[in-house]
Amino acid sequence: MPTDMQYKDGLRKDKFLNDLIIEAIQNGDYQKALEYLEKDNERIEKALEE
Numbered sequence: 001m002p003t004d005m006q007y008k009d010g011l012r013k014d015k016f017l018n019d020l021i022i023e024a025i026q027n028g029d030y031q032k033a034l035e036y037l038e039k040d041n042e043r044i045e046k047a048l049e050e
Contacts, residue, residue: 024033
């Protein structure tokens, strides 16, 4: 079970990535937004494998 600090750290990473995706979409850079989402999926998959 993650500690409160680990949980908040995870949320900070998620927020940072969401902000990048939102900015890319607002700028019409859908390819960059897709790249961010693919990298995040890789991060999630690795975490699930552990």
